[in-house]
Amino acid sequence: MNVMRPIRNVDDLAQAGLIDAGEALSLEAVAERYAIALTPAMAKLIDRSDPADPIARQFVPDVAELVVLPEERADPIGDHAHSPVEGIVHRYPDRVLLKAVHVCPVYCRFCFRREMVGPQGLGTLDAATLDAAFAYIRDHREIWEVILTGGDPLVLSPRRLEEMLSVLADIEHVKIVRFHTRVPVVDPLKIDGALIAALKVSGKTIYVALHANHPRELTAKARAACARLVDAGIVLVSQSVLLKGVNDDPDVLAALMKAFVETRIKPYYLHHPDLAPGTSHFRLTIAEGQKIVAALRGRISGLCQPTYILDIPGGHGKADIGRNAVHEIREGCYSISDYRGGEHIYPPAE
Ligand SMILES: *Cc1c(COP(=O)(O)O)cnc(C)c1O
Ligand code: SF4
DSSP states (O other), X not given: OOTTSOBOSHHHHHHTTXXXXXXXXXXXXXXXXXXXXXXXXXXXXXXXXXXXXXXXXXXXXXXXXXXXXXXXXXXXXXXXGXXXXXXXXXXXXXXXXXXOOOOOSSOOTTOTTTTTOSTTSSOOOOHHHHHHHXXXXXXXXXXXXXXXXXXXXXXXXXXXXXXXXXXXXXXXXXXXXXXXXXXXXXXXXXXXXXXXXXHOOTTOEEEEEEEOXXXXXXXXXXXHHHHHHHHTTOEEEEEEEOOTTTTOSHHHHHHHHHHHHHTTEEEEEEEOOOOOTTOGGGOOOHHHHHHHHHHXXXXXXXXXXXXXXXXXXXXXXXXXXXXXXXXXXXXXXXXEXXXXXXXXXXXXXX
């Protein structure tokens, strides 16, 4: 078994011992619809003796993906409704998404943009389209932050990243550049001196939002890659998706958040899974999610608390869906629930 080669199709999965021959045939139908990829680092992390391995569940295709529910949609968070020019999503006044690439080093089976990413996806913006996207950012002085996402922007070469960032460096009103990526975890050796040098732009503050969902993903190599970024002055925050069979357990989630904080990554968002096609086997109810998230409050440090978020279908943006601890009883008088579920009147009656 050669685990040093990226896995890109059903044959590779079978050769790596991640699926058995009987599964291969039925998974071809999944492969026709949705891209497959695992990096050597992730293939190595999978425990082949565990049929419910949480790493495998994230990356190894499943026939359940062929089940599409009526409420699921190709563009679950409504990117399209807010795209003024190709590659840009401008939903909130002060920040835009710049989707320059639609390729990832791994393809997550629950991906919210699964209809847009992969070899058959929207590809990489050509030079003219990218110029038009930058012109849009330049022309809109209210844009304070540019979020490079996709796809995974860190699949680009350091040279390409440097070119893009040097354009942003010249746009004065842009102060923050944020990358959404999985690379430090799934391909940690890619975070080398050349890449880090490319990410540093004079006059801009760089944030990296790292996507990881299970504490085992934060291997020693992944933690070292994150440390290189933080040591270079880049601020790291986390993004995770709450996924059935991966991290829908307060103990697992607590271990994940603690691993982030130990790695100098501030937990940022815990996303409720989006209504992407063929992903219902990953979704739990919001009430179940709230219960898991509420259990974190008493269990781990405040530094470890993420915000539980739903991207409202149709392009209405993100909403904080953590359990609301405050209820107004009458004007100026509230009932507040603590992490154990106890109720307290605020202000207290003497
Ligand atoms: C999620 C998202 C953002 C970023 O939102 P934050 O709350 O700032 O992390 C920006 N624009 C769009 C279109 C988004 O979907
Ligand atoms: S890395 Fe992000 S964009 Fe790429 S497949 Fe995973 S969730 Fe989708």
